[in-house]
Structure formats: C-alpha cells, structure tokens
Amino acid sequence: MELGLNKLPWYGQVGAFLVVAVTLFIVFRLYYVAPQLEIQAGRQVELDGKRTELEQARQDAIELAAFQVEVDDLNNRLDALSAVLPEQQEVSELLRRLQTFAVQSNLTIRAFRPQAAVTREMHSEWPIRLQLDGTFHNLGMFFDRISKFARIVNVSDVVIRAKEPPELNLTITAECTATTFVLVDPPEAEPETAPAT
Numbered sequence: 001m002e003l004g005l006n007k008l009p010w011y012g013q014v015g016a017f018l019v020v021a022v023t024l025f026i027v028f029r030l031y032y033v034a035p036q037l038e039i040q041a042g043r044q045v046e047l048d049g050k051r052t053e054l055e056q057a058r059q060d061a062i063e064l065a066a067f068q069v070e071v072d073d074l075n076n077r078l079d080a081l082s083a084v085l086p087e088q089q090e091v092s093e094l095l096r097r098l099q100t101f102a103v104q105s106n107l108t109i110r111a112f113r114p115q116a117a118v119t120r121e122m123h124s125e126w127p128i129r130l131q132l133d134g135t136f137h138n139l140g141m142f143f144d145r146i147s148k149f150a151r152i153v154n155v156s157d158v159v160i161r162a163k164e165p166p167e168l169n170l171t172i173t174a175e176c177t178a179t180t181f182v183l184v185d186p187p188e189a190e191p192e193t194a195p196a197t
Contacts, residue, residue: 094180097149098130105142106169107134117182124182132174133163139174146178154179 008016095112102109111131118125132139139160146153158176 094128094151097151098128098146098178101142101145101149102132105134105145106138107132107142108170110173115177119184122184124184125179126182127177127179130176130178132176133170133172134174135169135171136160138169139172152181 098112099109109130110133111129113129115127115129118127132142134142143155146155156177156179158174160172160174163170163173
C-alpha cells in the first residue's frame with residue numbers, strides 16, 4: 001500500500017494539512033513562544049520594580065531637598081540665637097558693650113565685678129556686679145539700652161542711693177547685678193560596652 005497525499009481526496013489533504021499545521025503551531029507555542037513569554041514577564045516584573053525604585057528615589061530626593069531647606073533654616077536660626085545665647089563667656093566684648101551703653105547714657109561705671117557662674121542643665125548663668133554713677137534718668141536710658149541688646153542680659157538687685165553731696169550730672173550711685181547666659185554643650189553620651197562573657 002502506497003501512502004501519499006496525492007492519493008487522498010481533497011478534503012483529506014486539507015485535513016492532513018490542518019493536523020500538521022496545528023501540531024507545528026502547538027510545538028512552536030510550547031517550545032519557543034512560552035519560554036519567551038516567561039522571559040518577557042520576568043523582565044516586565046523587573047522593569048516594574050526598577051520603576052518603583054526610581055519613583056521612590058525621586059520622592060527621597062524631594063524629601064531630602066525639603067530636609068536640607070529645613071536644616072539650613074535651623075542653622076540660620078541657631079546662628080541668630082547664638083548671638084543671644086553664646087557658647088562661651090566673652091568678658092571683654094560684654095564689658096566693652098556695657099561701657100558703651102554707660103557712656104551713651106552719660107553714666108560712669110565705677111566697678112565691674114564678674115561673679116562665679118552658676119551652671120544649669122542647658123545653660124550657665126553669669127552674674128556681673130556693676131556700680132554706676134550718674135542721674136536717675138541716665139540710669140533708665142542705660143537699662144533701656146541693655147534691654148535692646150541682642151544678647152540676653154537680665155538686670156536684678158538694683159540698689160539706688162542719693163549721692164551726697166550731689167554734683168552736676170552725678171546725683172545717684174546705683175548698684176545692680178547684670179546676669180547674662182552662656183550655652184552649655186550637653187555631655188556626649190559614652191558608647192555602651194558589651195559585657196565580657
């Protein structure tokens with residue numbers, strides 16, 4: 001018996017062709033297209049992951065820029081506040097300022113006696129005992145100038161006595177304590193050591 005496509009009727013030839021075509025299509029799909037689809041799906045998942053990472057990186061960059069602006073603002077505020085509450089005692093600069101305020105107010109500083117500093121949790125209080133000669137009005141101008149000074153200076157324990165005998169522009173002697181403040185650096189925490197076993 002001789003088999004051949006020519007001996008089959010036309011509908012048999014079409015059926016055989018369809019069987020071969022469907023078989024080739026199934027083989028092509030199973031052995032070539034399916035692995036390629038899996039590779040493509042894996043690459044798509046990887047691409048989606050990279051896009052997510054990229055979007056997260058963009059968000060982090062935006063947040064970092066916002067944090068940098070906030071840090072710059074806080075540094076500027078710290079610089080401004082350092083003038084009000086410096087980190088060290090500046091005896092000569094403070095004496096010069098108080099002397100300038102006294103001269104501008106027509107007062108004479110007779111005594112400038114720094115006292116022992118009192119340390120608190122975050123700052124140190126530094127009292128300075130002053131003795132001044134002048135008039136009551138001039139003393140008020142002196143206190144007004146101190147109140148407008150950039151650095152914090154509290155005036156307390158004010159004692160005013162009439163000068164005997166009064167002179168021109170010298171009618172009172174005043175004593176007071178001018179207290180300024182100095183920022184204290186917090187102690188650095190010591191690193192914890194693991195117990196030996």
